[in-house]
Amino acid sequence: MSHRMFPKEEYILKGHAACPGCGATLLLRHVLKALGPNTYLVIPACCTSVIAGPHPRSAFKVPVLHIAFAASAAAASGMIEALDKLGKPANVVVWAGDGGTVDIGIQALSGAAERGHNIIYICYDNEAYMNTGIQKSGSTPYKAWTTTTPTGNVSFKKDVPSIMVSHRVPYVATINPAYPNDIYEKLRKAQGIKDGLKYIHAFSPCPPGWRYDSSLTVKIARLAVETGMWVLYEVDHGKFRLTGPSKNLLDKDKRKPVKEYLKLQGRFAHLRDEDIEEIQRLVDAQWESIAKLLKEQE
Amino acid sequence: MSGSAVKLLARPTVGAVSAGSWRTERPVVDMSKCKLCGVCWLYCPDGVIEIDDEKKMLKIDYDYCKGCGICAQECPFKAISMVREG
Amino acid sequence: MKTVAGKERLLLTGNYAAAYAARDADVDVVSAYPITPQTTVIEKIADFIASGELNAKFVRVESEHSAMAALIGASSVGARTFTATSAQGLLYMYEVVWWASGARLPIVMGLVTRALGPPWSIWSEHVDFYTMRDSGWNLFFASNAQEVYDLLLISYGVSENQEVVLPSCVGWDAFEVSHTYEPVSVLGREEASRFLPPKGSFKPSLSSEEPGSLGNLAYPPEYLDIRHAMRQASDKVLGVFREAAVRYAKLTGRDYSGMYECYRCEDADTIIVGMGSIMGEAYRAVDNLRDEGMKVGALKLWVYRPFPYEELYKAVQNVDTIVTVSRSSVFGSMSPIGLDFASLIASRGLDAKIADYAAGVGGMDVYAEDFVGMVKDAHKNTGRNVWWVR
Numbered sequence: 001m002s003h004r005m006f007p008k009e010e011y012i013l014k015g016h017a018a019c020p021g022c023g024a025t026l027l028l029r030h031v032l033k034a035l036g037p038n039t040y041l042v043i044p045a046c047c048t049s050v051i052a053g054p055h056p057r058s059a060f061k062v063p064v065l066h067i068a069f070a071a072s073a074a075a076a077s078g079m080i081e082a083l084d085k086l087g088k089p090a091n092v093v094v095w096a097g098d099g100g101t102v103d104i105g106i107q108a109l110s111g112a113a114e115r116g117h118n119i120i121y122i123c124y125d126n127e128a129y130m131n132t133g134i135q136k137s138g139s140t141p142y143k144a145w146t147t148t149t150p151t152g153n154v155s156f157k158k159d160v161p162s163i164m165v166s167h168r169v170p171y172v173a174t175i176n177p178a179y180p181n182d183i184y185e186k187l188r189k190a191q192g193i194k195d196g197l198k199y200i201h202a203f204s205p206c207p208p209g210w211r212y213d214s215s216l217t218v219k220i221a222r223l224a225v226e227t228g229m230w231v232l233y234e235v236d237h238g239k240f241r242l243t244g245p246s247k248n249l250l251d252k253d254k255r256k257p258v259k260e261y262l263k264l265q266g267r268f269a270h271l272r273d274e275d276i277e278e279i280q281r282l283v284d285a286q287w288e289s290i291a292k293l294l295k296e297q298e
Numbered sequence: 299m300s301g302s303a304v305k306l307l308a309r310p311t312v313g314a315v316s317a318g319s320w321r322t323e324r325p326v327v328d329m330s331k332c333k334l335c336g337v338c339w340l341y342c343p344d345g346v347i348e349i350d351d352e353k354k355m356l357k358i359d360y361d362y363c364k365g366c367g368i369c370a371q372e373c374p375f376k377a378i379s380m381v382r383e384g
Numbered sequence: 385m386k387t388v389a390g391k392e393r394l395l396l397t398g399n400y401a402a403a404y405a406a407r408d409a410d411v412d413v414v415s416a417y418p419i420t421p422q423t424t425v426i427e428k429i430a431d432f433i434a435s436g437e438l439n440a441k442f443v444r445v446e447s448e449h450s451a452m453a454a455l456i457g458a459s460s461v462g463a464r465t466f467t468a469t470s471a472q473g474l475l476y477m478y479e480v481v482w483w484a485s486g487a488r489l490p491i492v493m494g495l496v497t498r499a500l501g502p503p504w505s506i507w508s509e510h511v512d513f514y515t516m517r518d519s520g521w522n523l524f525f526a527s528n529a530q531e532v533y534d535l536l537l538i539s540y541g542v543s544e545n546q547e548v549v550l551p552s553c554v555g556w557d558a559f560e561v562s563h564t565y566e567p568v569s570v571l572g573r574e575e576a577s578r579f580l581p582p583k584g585s586f587k588p589s590l591s592s593e594e595p596g597s598l599g600n601l602a603y604p605p606e607y608l609d610i611r612h613a614m615r616q617a618s619d620k621v622l623g624v625f626r627e628a629a630v631r632y633a634k635l636t637g638r639d640y641s642g643m644y645e646c647y648r649c650e651d652a653d654t655i656i657v658g659m660g661s662i663m664g665e666a667y668r669a670v671d672n673l674r675d676e677g678m679k680v681g682a683l684k685l686w687v688y689r690p691f692p693y694e695e696l697y698k699a700v701q702n703v704d705t706i707v708t709v710s711r712s713s714v715f716g717s718m719s720p721i722g723l724d725f726a727s728l729i730a731s732r733g734l735d736a737k738i739a740d741y742a743a744g745v746g747g748m749d750v751y752a753e754d755f756v757g758m759v760k761d762a763h764k765n766t767g768r769n770v771w772w773v774r
Contacts, residue, residue, distance in 0.1 A: 002336030003349045010345045014359055015313035018343060020320065020366035026343040038592045042457065053314030055606045058597035061310040063590040065460050066599030068480050071453030074445055078415055078454030081441040082463035085412045090592055108453070111446030180340055207366075215367025215380070218341050305613050306488055307589065307596030 006180065007033040016059035018051040021214025023205035023221060024124045025051060026177045028095060031122065034187035037062060039091040040079060044072035044105060046097030047131045048124075070104045072096045073112035076119045084118075091120065091191060098125040098139035102158045109160075109199075113167040116196040120187075123160065123199075126206040134209045142282070143275055145211075145267040152270060164199040165235050171198040173234035173243075177205070178221035182232055182244040189236070203230045211266020220264055228255040228283050231290065240293055250291050258283055313362065317344065321365025323380040327356050331377035338369035338378060390572035398561035401529040401568045402468060402494045402554075403428030405536035407438045408576035409492075410583060412463035415443035415454035419473040420506045421558045422496045426468060448477040452484060452491075459489040460598060462588030464540070468494035470558065471512045472501065478515065484551045485520035487598060488614065490543035490586065491551040492536060493521075497660070498558045499713070499746045507747020508558035510660065511712040514720045516689075520614055522552040522621050523689035525659040529566040532556050534638055535686065537576060541628035544581045547620045557711075558747065560661040569636065579628075579635050621690050643692040646699060648674065649681025654759055655700060656682045657721055658709040662743070662750040666709070669755030680759060691724050693731070700728065703736050707762045709755075709772075711744035718769045737766035745771060 011032035018025040024047060032039060041064045043049055049066055053059040067075040072094045080092040096105060101123035109121060128146045129135040136146040138158040145152060164172045171193050173186045190198035205221050207214040224230035225245050232246040242250075249255045258280045262268040271279075334354060339347045346359040347369065370378040396404065402425045406414065414433075416426045432438035443454045448469050455465040469477060474495060484491050499509035516523055522542055526532040532554060539552035556562060571579075589598050602610060622643070629641035647667045649655050656666045663684040673680040683699055700706060706729070710719030718726060722740030729736050739762030744750045750772075758772055 001334065001349075001351075002340040004336070004351075006340070012345060013310060013312045013314070014344060014346050014362035015311075015315055015317050016344065017315045017317070020343075020364035021368055022343050026341065029343065029345060037595075040461070040590060040592065050601055052597060052600055053308060053311065055600040055602040055610070056305070056308045057311035057314035058308035058595075058600060059311070059314040060597060061595055063592055063595045064597035064600075065457060065590060066597070067453060067456065068483050070449060071456075071480055071483075074415075074447075074450030074453035075457035077443055077445070077450075077457065078413060078459075078463075078465075079457030079461055081443055081454075082413050082458035082461050082465075085441050086462060088461070107446060108450050111450060114446075115444065177341075213367070215371040217343075217366070217368055218372050305609055307598055308600040309596055 006184070009033065011037065011061045013059050013061060016051050017053060019208055019214070021207045021217045022051070023177050023217050024048065024126060026217065027124055027175070027183070027202050027204060030180050030183045031187055032062065034184045035091050035093065035191055039093055040065065042067060042072050042076040042079065042092065042094045044096050044100040045069040045131070046100050048095055050131065069100055071108060072100060072105055073108040073121060076121070077112045077115065077117045080117050080119050094119060094121040096121070096123055097131065098123060098127060099129045099137040102138040102160050106160070110167065113164055113169050113197045113199070118194050118196070120190050120198045120200065122202055124202045124204040126204040126209055128209055130206050130209045142279065143268065143271060145270060161199065161201045169199055170196040170237050171234065174201045174203070174230065174232055176203040176221050176225055176230055176232060178218050178225065179232065179244050186234060209267070211269070212264055216264060220261065223256065223261040223264070226256045227258045227261045228287055229258055229261055240297060242290070250287060252284060252287065317364050318361045321363060321383060323365045323367065323382055324360060324363065325358060325365065325367070325369050325378045326381045327358070328377045329356070331375045332356055333375055335374060337372050337374060341368050341372050343368070391570070391575055392572065393567060393569050395565050396529050396568040397424065397563050397565055398526070398529040398532045398556050399424040399496065399563065400428050401533040402536060403432065404570045405533045406466040407432045408571055408573050409464065409466070409537060409540050409580060410573055410577070411440050411466045413441045413443065413455065413458035413465050414467065415445050415451045415458070416467045416469070417445055417448045417451050417473060419470050421498065421562045422468045422470045422473070424563070425494060448473040449480055452477045452480040455491050456480060456484055456487060456489060459491050460487065460589045461591070462586060464583065465491050468496065470496045471498035474512045474515065475500070481516065481521070482519050486614070488549045489551055489589070490549055492539045492543060493551065493553045494536065495553050495555040496558050496562045497555045505746050506558060508560060509711055509713060509745060509747065510555065511714065513555040514712055516553060517720065520550055520618055521689065522550055524552065524554045524686055525688055526554055526556040526561065527659070527661045527663055527684060528561060529564070529568045530638070531686070532561065533568055533570060534632065534636070534640065537579065538625070538628050538632055538640065540580050542621060542625050544586050545624045548617050548624050550614070550617055550621065557661045571636070575635070579632055618690055622687070622692055625687060640686050643687040643695045644699070645684040645686065647682040647684070649683050649699060652679050652681030653703060654678065654680045654705040654707065654762070655703050656680070656707045656709060656755055656759065657685070657725060658711070659685045659688065659721070660711060662711060665750055665752045666755045668752035669759070672752060672756055673759060693728055696728055697732055700736055701734060705762055705766065706736050706738050707758055708738055708740045709743050709758065712742055713745045714742060722769065739766055739768035741768070741770060741772045743772035748774070
């Protein structure tokens with residue numbers, strides 16, 4: 001019984017301002033349940049800046065610092081050092097969108113990672129600048145429609161988890177709102193690691209931005225993993241490990257065709273068969289690389 | 299903090315916005331099919347579902363339910379249906 | 385591990401004096417990015433931390449924008465903070481400079497004032513300092529190393545006052561002050577703590593015990609509410625500064641409570657007004673002009689924002705000519721100090737005339753002869769709004 005397996009306390013209060021079916025808020029709900037109330041959120045400009053509620057009503061039952069777009073990792077760096085100096089241990093968690101992480105926020109993130117602050121940086125990736133109305137970001141996937149790529153994005157999704165691995169941070173992981181068990185395990189593990197920055201990249205379906213009926217958020221999240229388009233993994237002190245259902249998807253036959261994931265979303269409605277085939281090839285190639293990496297690690 | 303700065307902080311408040319007024323459909327639960335498995339509770343982005351194991355009841359807070367339909371979609375027993383409002 | 389020294393008289397540059405102020409204020413978190421000519425401030429602080437004289441965290445950030453952001457994070461949970469920068473660094477940081485005051489955080493910053501590129505310059509102008517005029521930061525200007533030390537300590541007393549809770553910045557000239565050695569009396573940590581608000585007495589904005597959220601989206605009425613409260617706090621700053629300066633004077637004998645230094649201006653009919661180290665030459669010009677029989681004085685501002693209208697009114701109410709001199713390449717209007725004094729004259733209905741000069745652009749030296757020239761030019765051509773170009 002799910003409601004008895006997971007912590008009961010809600011740290012996101014009813015009546016917040018997220019769109020119906022918001023993947024990001026579902027993610028944050030479970031992240032906060034995993035981390036508990038001694039958690040300071042640092043939130044740069046993003047959807048959550050508005051979801052958090054209009055002054056003077058906060059939808060979050062934890063302390064929150066709203067900060068300028070590019071600055072979340074830096075603000076969190078200063079905050080954790082201050083809390084440490086003042087003898088007040090706590091979780092300091094950046095909760096940032098993809099724009100604020102892979103584009104305008106990447107410099108500060110790189111600095112924080114290199115300096116090794118004991119913070120958890122979570123990027124909830126809805127794959128575009130959603131708060132400003134669905135414009136392309138460095139995390140928008142290949143061929144996706146956005147308002148600034150109306151004929152489909154021509155570039156590829158920036159791989160920030162890999163960038164974080166190359167910074168030699170102690171923990172990098174991906175999470176997905178369809179798999180709360182995986183979220184809890186990873187957040188609890190991240191919380192327990194103190195020797196540097198923990199980076200978590202979260203798959204965050206967005207009904208208005210991806211053009212699908214709000215009821216399908218969890219289904220789409222699940223299909224992303226089942227088709228192999230989103231890989232659940234962690235890199236713990238340099239060791240790569242697939243987690244959850246992704247563990248069983250090295251065999252291509254076990255992966256559902258990417259078409260099943262793409263066809264549910266209006267932002268991919270313009271894809272022709274050759275586009276879908278191309279995306280399928282790219283996903284398959286990615287899994288070949290994963291297989292190779294796992295072999296090299298043995 | 300001084301009196302003037304006290305206005306600076308927003309405080310945790312249920313109902314930061316009147317989200318319940320947004321929806322066009324509402325979830326309705328058929329308790330004869332519901333097994334109180336908690337999957338709907340798990341996947342509700344708004345936390346408006348409460349499960350009372352003793353009373354064997356599922357309660358949805360319609361003041362704040364946005365009618366997104368995730369609960370109806372995910373229920374393994376098809377116990378929830380979305381019904382048009384008004 | 386060195387023990388913290390007590391009261392001492394040391395030969396220090398302006399930059400080292402700033403580092404000693406951070407040390408004696410017992411700051412918790414420093415975050416900074418190197419830029420000429422600020423670098424020796426943070427190098428000295430790094431030495432203090434390494435030797436144990438200062439027990440602080442130093443976040444060696446990857447940009448100035450991050451330096452201020454880190455201090456916002458640190459200050460929001462109750463840490464006492466410090467940073468320093470110059471010119472391009474301040475402008476890179478600019479967005480979060482305004483965030484710091486809007487967030488009502490008692491951050492203290494040193495600004496080693498420097499001209500802006502292009503073309504590249506490392507020499508002094510106050511143009512960077514002036515960009516902060518409307519931001520809600522308390523702005524003070526030092527003209528020598530001792531004033532750097534004193535005004536930084538007073539800044540903590542003002543910023544952390546519960547009626548204020550606004551960040552403060554002290555500016556000082558590149559090289560002329562930042563890198564010039566002068567005798568400086570430093571208080572040491574224990575003596576300074578008799579002046580400063582006690583560490584930990586400032587209640588942090590954010591705590592997990594009483595969760596609150598800082599910076600939520602605010603519709604116009606709520607935004608007005610928050611910003612008006614900030615304005616009301618800003619209106620209290622001069623009173624708080626005066627009280628703090630009086631207490632500081634009791635401890636040190638150095639009195640900043642007048643907000644400016646008046647040199648032979650009591651009976652003057654012409655006053656030169658300015659800030660920073662060039663005022664030393666202005667004082668010499670005053671002496672030269674007095675020898676010629678002219679009743680000239682000089683007024684060196686320490687407190688720039690909030691602009692001390694009442695205090696300055698007393699100084700200029702019987703003056704015929706005000707020669708305003710800003711060390712700043714500005715375009716499109718009178719220089720900042722010119723505008724400020726024009727607003728003083730207009731709002732009080734005074735008869736005084738203003739002649740406004742931008743001098744020392746790009747770090748050009750401003751000599752006594754220049755000030756003499758400006759005064760004589762002002763008497764011939766009131767209503768001037770020019771750059772003093774040699």
